[in-house]
Amino acid sequence: MGSVLVIGAGFMGAGIGQVCAQAGYRVHLMDIKATALDKALSDIRWSLEKLGNKGLLKDPPQTILGRITPEQELNSAAKVEWVIEAALEIEDLKLKIFQELDSLASPETPLATNTSTIPITRIARATQHPERVIGLHFFGPVPLLSLVEVIKGKKTSPELFERGVAFVQSLGKTPVQVQKDIPGFVMNRIFCAALREAVDLIAKGVATPEDVDTGMRLGYGWNAGPFEITDNAGLDTWALVGQSMKALGEEDLVFRSDLIERMVKEGRLGRKVGKGFYQYTPEGKRLPWRSEDQSGV
Numbered sequence: 001m002g003s004v005l006v007i008g009a010g011f012m013g014a015g016i017g018q019v020c021a022q023a024g025y026r027v028h029l030m031d032i033k034a035t036a037l038d039k040a041l042s043d044i045r046w047s048l049e050k051l052g053n054k055g056l057l058k059d060p061p062q063t064i065l066g067r068i069t070p071e072q073e074l075n076s077a078a079k080v081e082w083v084i085e086a087a088l089e090i091e092d093l094k095l096k097i098f099q100e101l102d103s104l105a106s107p108e109t110p111l112a113t114n115t116s117t118i119p120i121t122r123i124a125r126a127t128q129h130p131e132r133v134i135g136l137h138f139f140g141p142v143p144l145l146s147l148v149e150v151i152k153g154k155k156t157s158p159e160l161f162e163r164g165v166a167f168v169q170s171l172g173k174t175p176v177q178v179q180k181d182i183p184g185f186v187m188n189r190i191f192c193a194a195l196r197e198a199v200d201l202i203a204k205g206v207a208t209p210e211d212v213d214t215g216m217r218l219g220y221g222w223n224a225g226p227f228e229i230t231d232n233a234g235l236d237t238w239a240l241v242g243q244s245m246k247a248l249g250e251e252d253l254v255f256r257s258d259l260i261e262r263m264v265k266e267g268r269l270g271r272k273v274g275k276g277f278y279q280y281t282p283e284g285k286r287l288p289w290r291s292e293d294q295s296g297v
């Protein structure tokens with residue numbers, strides 16, 4: 001098996017690193033913050049133990065963990081078979097990272113981004129070799145959700161697109177191919193529109209987040225409602241997704257109310273901090289809905 005550099009060890013980067021290691025790849029997990037790396041390794045250990053106890057791992061958790069090396073520099077880009085960027089959803093930051101990767105990695109090394117919104121073609125502008133840039137859009141929690149959008153930028157080579165699909169399959173994931181490179185791709189355009197309506201409805205007091213989520217689960221067969229999904233992903237990430245979609249001229253798909261931005265300012269970032277639309281125990285178990293916790297929603 002080859003090796004992968006994953007950039008950003010947050011909610012997504014940790015999950016991507018974990019599934020690559022589970023599939024047998026050696027993983028260089030890079031973040032600028034040592035605290036993020038520590039948290040990522042402890043989250044991965046916790047997740048592997050749970051999966052191991054359910055008999056869902058091919059190798060013991062310790063073996064899988066042993067394949068992951070935490071790092072604070074990008075230098076491993078020079079020696080890996082794949083690079084996957086999963087840092088914050090800020091275009092300038094991604095451009096800077098890709099510019100640096102372009103000078104470190106050999107021109108044959110595929111550079112993938114896990115961006116939620118930014119067209120791959122825009123990110124590829126930061127490189128001299130746009131044909132080796134591709135979108136691999138994982139869904140979180142990555143160890144549990146099997147979908148990965150594989151996105152072709154205008155200049156992504158057909159060979160790389162095929163390799164991207166095969167790489168996703170090698171992780172035991174299911175690729176959905178996105179042939180046209182537009183903001184938000186396929187899944188996030190659909191989810192943004194749903195979240196826009198859901199946020200507007202609760203901001204107007206038409207229904208509670210819990211009732212909207214229950215409705216979407218029971219009425220449309222979603223296995224989590226829009227507020228459950230947003231709490232899991234992080235409200236800070238969704239605020240950045242909204243800002244990015246607006247900057248890309250897609251304001252029609254973005255929530256009109258400033259509710260999510262206000263909740264971020266109040267520190268209600270979702271499951272990772274114990275409160276978002278819902279409240280959670282320190283172990284991450286969701287507490288029963290209490291409307292008095294939601295003042296301001």
Ligand SMILES: NC(=O)c1ccc[n+]([C@@H]2O[C@H](COP(=O)([O-])OP(=O)(O)OC[C@H]3O[C@@H](n4cnc5c(N)ncnc54)[C@H](O)[C@@H]3O)[C@@H](O)[C@H]2O)c1
Pocket residue numbers: 007008009010011012013030031032033036086087088089090093097114115116117137138139140232233234237241
């Ligand atoms: N949260 C989701 O459900 C989800 C789903 C699909 C895609 N995404 C996308 O994945 C990316 C990461 O999202 P997330 O939710 O994991 O965010 P996060 O905030 O949990 O993690 C981002 C990490 O990137 C690190 N970082 C910042 N600057 C960096 C740099 N220059 N080099 C290396 N690391 C750096 C941060 O320290 C942080 O640990 C974003 O582009 C997001 O839009 C998120």
